[in-house]
Amino acid sequence: MFHDQAxxxxxxxxxxxxxxxxxxxRAQLHEVHxxxxxxxxxxxxxxxxxxxxxxxxxxxxxxxxxxxxxxxYGAGFAAFGVDPARLVVIDARxxxxxxxxxxxxxxxxxxxxxxxxxxxxxxxYDMVASRRxxxxxxxxxxxxxxxxxxxxxRPSAAHTRWTVSTAPSVPLExxxxxxxxxxxxxxxxxxxxxxxxxxxxxNDEHGGFRDIPLDHAAAxxxxxxxxxxxxxxxxxxxxxxxxxGAPLRRIA
Amino acid sequence: MTLADARARxxxxxxxxxxxxxxxxxLERLAGAMIAFTPLVSLDAPDGxxxxxxxxxxxxxxxAALVRAVLAATGHAVRHALxxxxxxxxxxxxxxxxxxxxxxxxxxLELDAEALSGLRRAGLETLGDLASRPMAGLAARFGELAxxxxxxxxxxxxxxxxxxxxxxxIRLETRFPEPLARTDxxxxxxxxxxxxxxxxxxxxQLGGRRFLVTLHRTDNARRRLAVETGLAVRDPAAVMRLLxxxxxxxxxxxxxxxxxxxxxxxxxxxxHLPSRQIMLEDGRxxxxxxxxxxxxxxxxxxxxxxxxxxxxxxxxxPEKAQALVPALRLRNVQWPPPEDVPPRPLLLLDPPQxxxxxxxxxxxxxxxxxxxxxxxxxxxAEGPERIGAEWWRRRGGHMPGGAGETRDYYxxxxxxxxxxxxxxxGLFSExxxxxxxxxxxFP
Numbered sequence: 001m002f003h004d005q006a007x008x009x010x011x012x013x014x015x016x017x018x019x020x021x022x023x024x025x026r027a028q029l030h031e032v033h034x035x036x037x038x039x040x041x042x043x044x045x046x047x048x049x050x051x052x053x054x055x056x057x058x059x060x061x062x063x064x065x066x067x068x069x070x071x072x073y074g075a076g077f078a079a080f081g082v083d084p085a086r087l088v089v090i091d092a093r094x095x096x097x098x099x100x101x102x103x104x105x106x107x108x109x110x111x112x113x114x115x116x117x118x119x120x121x122x123x124x125y126d127m128v129a130s131r132r133x134x135x136x137x138x139x140x141x142x143x144x145x146x147x148x149x150x151x152x153x154r155p156s157a158a159h160t161r162w163t164v165s166t167a168p169s170v171p172l173e174x175x176x177x178x179x180x181x182x183x184x185x186x187x188x189x190x191x192x193x194x195x196x197x198x199x200x201x202x203n204d205e206h207g208g209f210r211d212i213p214l215d216h217a218a219a220x221x222x223x224x225x226x227x228x229x230x231x232x233x234x235x236x237x238x239x240x241x242x243x244x245g246a247p248l249r250r251i252a
Numbered sequence: 253m254t255l256a257d258a259r260a261r262x263x264x265x266x267x268x269x270x271x272x273x274x275x276x277x278x279l280e281r282l283a284g285a286m287i288a289f290t291p292l293v294s295l296d297a298p299d300g301x302x303x304x305x306x307x308x309x310x311x312x313x314x315x316a317a318l319v320r321a322v323l324a325a326t327g328h329a330v331r332h333a334l335x336x337x338x339x340x341x342x343x344x345x346x347x348x349x350x351x352x353x354x355x356x357x358x359x360x361l362e363l364d365a366e367a368l369s370g371l372r373r374a375g376l377e378t379l380g381d382l383a384s385r386p387m388a389g390l391a392a393r394f395g396e397l398a399x400x401x402x403x404x405x406x407x408x409x410x411x412x413x414x415x416x417x418x419x420x421x422i423r424l425e426t427r428f429p430e431p432l433a434r435t436d437x438x439x440x441x442x443x444x445x446x447x448x449x450x451x452x453x454x455x456x457q458l459g460g461r462r463f464l465v466t467l468h469r470t471d472n473a474r475r476r477l478a479v480e481t482g483l484a485v486r487d488p489a490a491v492m493r494l495l496x497x498x499x500x501x502x503x504x505x506x507x508x509x510x511x512x513x514x515x516x517x518x519x520x521x522x523x524h525l526p527s528r529q530i531m532l533e534d535g536r537x538x539x540x541x542x543x544x545x546x547x548x549x550x551x552x553x554x555x556x557x558x559x560x561x562x563x564x565x566x567x568x569x570p571e572k573a574q575a576l577v578p579a580l581r582l583r584n585v586q587w588p589p590p591e592d593v594p595p596r597p598l599l600l601l602d603p604p605q606x607x608x609x610x611x612x613x614x615x616x617x618x619x620x621x622x623x624x625x626x627x628x629x630x631x632x633a634e635g636p637e638r639i640g641a642e643w644w645r646r647r648g649g650h651m652p653g654g655a656g657e658t659r660d661y662y663x664x665x666x667x668x669x670x671x672x673x674x675x676x677x678g679l680f681s682e683x684x685x686x687x688x689x690x691x692x693x694f695p
Contacts, residue, residue: 037670040598044695057543073692074562074574074587075596080695084562085585088543089576090550091558101550110543166695168669169632176634177665180695202695 021211022184022198024050027141028159029134033187036119036150039070041166041182046115046145047080048202048209049184053142056112058082059105061090063098063118081207086112096124103129106136106144113142119149130156153187161188167199179204181212275299282326283416289322292415294338300345302338304413339404339411343379353405354380361401367394379405422449422460422519431470431511435499438467438512442495445517446488459484459525463491467506468514475506479552482580483544484523490545497552547579556580564588569642570661570691571602594637595663597673597692604689607674611688614680617662621674623690628666635662639675657682663694671695 024030024046034042052058060072074084090105092098095118102116114137118125125146134157137144146158153161163185169178180202188194200209259265275298283301286293289312292304305318312318315334323330333344333351340353347360356379358371371394376382382390382402391399403409424445432438442465453459461484467475479494499506551559560576563585567573611618617633641656643649649656657678665671673692680686 037668040671040693040695043598059543059546069602070599070693071576071602072562073570073597073600074564075590075593076598076600076692076694077562078587078590079595080598084564084574084587087562088547088579089560089562090554091560092554093558097554101554104549105546108543108546110546166669166671168667169665169671171632173634175632177632177663177671177694180671181669182695 021200021209022049022162022186022196024143024145024160026051026143027138029130029137029144029146029157031146031148031153031156031158031161033148033151033153033161033163034165038165039147039149041180042147042149042164043115043117044080044180044202045162045164045182045184045200045209046147047077047082049200050113050143050145052112054081054112055086056110057086057088059088059090059111059114061092061098061102061105061114061116063095064091064093065119079204080202095122099124099129102144102146103132103136106133106142107140109140109142111142114144115147116145117147117149118151120151122148122151122154125154125156127155127157130158134159157190159190160186163187170201182209272298282328285325286322288325289318292413294413294415296342300342302341302413304338304415305334337404337407337411338413339401340407343405354378354383356405358382360405361398363394363398363401367398370394371398419456419522422452422458422522423516424448424518425514425516427514428512431513432515433508433511435506435508438506438508438515439492439496441515442517443488443492445515446491449517449519450486450488453486453519453522453525454527456522457524457526458519458522459486460491460519461521461523462519463495464518464520465495466516466518467512468516469508470510470513473509477506479548480556480580481544481548482551482583483548484525485545485548486525490548493545494548494552497549501553551578551580561585567642569639570596571600571604572642594634594661595694597694599693601691601693604675604691607688607690609674609676609688611676615660617664618674618688621688621690628668628670628672630664631667632665633662634664636660636676637662653682657686661691 032042032046047058072087072089074087077084077087088111090101092101098116098118099122102114105111105114130146133144133146165183167181167183169181172178178201182200183197184200185197186194197214199212199214201212202208203210255267279295279297279299279301283293283295286301286303290303290305290308292306294302294304296302303322305315309315309318312321319332319334323332331345333341333349335341335344335351335353343353343356343360344351348356353360358376358379358381359368360379361368363371371382374393376385379402382398383406387399387403390402400409404411426441426445432441445465446463449460460481462478462480465477467477469475477495477498479491479498481490481494485491547559556578559579561579561582563575563577563582564587565573565575605623607621607623609618609621615636617635618630620627620629622628637660639659639661641649641658643655646654646656648654659675659677660679661673661675663671664674671694672690673694674688674690676686676688678686
């Protein structure tokens, strides 16, 4: 397994702060933390930043929730470059069943990626469980993403840990919400520096996230907050020139 | 008779479009059921079945009793005839009754209209009339076919039955001289049976959709283990995995008691499954869709309703436009290419959650709303996208006011940058105080 891990490091460079957009690399376990209200943002980050095969099924594992349920909406997934026909939704009875199914899914090389939605403390998720998930991911060479809603980070063996929250968008037309924007922070990374932050904006044309520097974003926000009387002229954001070496791929 | 004439005579007449495929399937089913009476059954398309009951009648208490039993088993209104050979029986059943083929009209030859009218003009009404003439003359005047058919009906030429052959079911059994007391041993035996079944299926290019293992205990109790797969499989290892899952989910584990006497395996629902390329490295058949095995496994463990795919439906209310269907049942999903519609949320709240909203009338987006006890100030909004009710699904929906309420959807963003899909249920012109619902979350 160590051999595999070394291979993975060479093949999938870890997300770097050197200008690229953050990516959830293959054959690794990633944790994405988000508040319940930012759930769609966390899911979109998982789908959009994932390095995965574009034809195979995407497995979405979740626990059954009482009361009002959040149902994955096919037409919305299509907007993130995931053909809804590729989506397999798996409802587990409880957290233990969720992790067990997640492990089975991560072991199979069939899916493009495995996304595990979990809520709250997730008692069964510990060093051992996360290590198992990593071993499975390394063997099947698919990305495994643990989405953790309303949860405090727990010690785990995951390669990366992110926090995601939705950010104010840059208005398009007069006062209409613009393309989805997210604030993403790499909180922890095994064997590398962490603490980088990005402001990501979904680009419909290229079908991927692109990164808008935070200071621009702050300026936009100022514009929006203070500049109600004088809104941005036109619909254009000052986009930075596309950085070299950061291919905008249609992913997930 | 035209449909209008028929309706005039019988106003309650039920009509349905002709479905030849379904008809032929129904006929095949019927023929399959007839195997209970005789092993020699053949189809007489489009709507007949021929049974060769030679040597079978005494088993049912004579010919009359056999006929009664057959008629009862069909469940349809049928005409039947008994005759020494197939052509005669067919002619008797379709063109007359009794047992005398010579009394049948010449139409029983089933010639074309011209030949038939020629026969009638010559004063030949029955097959008996024809049979008394020299065959050579008949052939010269009315064609070779008339003579061939006539000779077949009279029994002078053969009319062989080509019986349907049902595929032999795949059932395997192992009996033990000594009862088998350990579950692990039983599993080994099952694996062995599966390997044999796999070879048989390979020869026939079949794969199984259901596998039923029956464990016969010495005290005559039977334990059944059934697993179902989404795609046809014949790989013993894959089925073993499912069976182990099934054993794990049993509330009481497989209890051998004083031991198992015999184990049987039946492969049900076999489907055509061509051989696939064998991988060089491990000698196994290449598995194109690895997810199918995973779906099977998780469906067995968690129930098939827990593993689902998202399928589009041709409805336009957002919550009805898709359905989550068990992945075992749904093989190929095709989503239409995305249309040029306003953006849709990634997550849909089902059911929509009611929220308190402050909004201008009549057609303004919300300015502020309260959801889960928190106030949200709306900074940006887009809309409305008006989605009408499905009036055609409601009784009286075409009448004014009967259609149900129109929804006005807004895509809004609050001060924290969260984007929601919210709708007003009803227009102000439809009702005085329409309610607002939160229906989806955008990233």
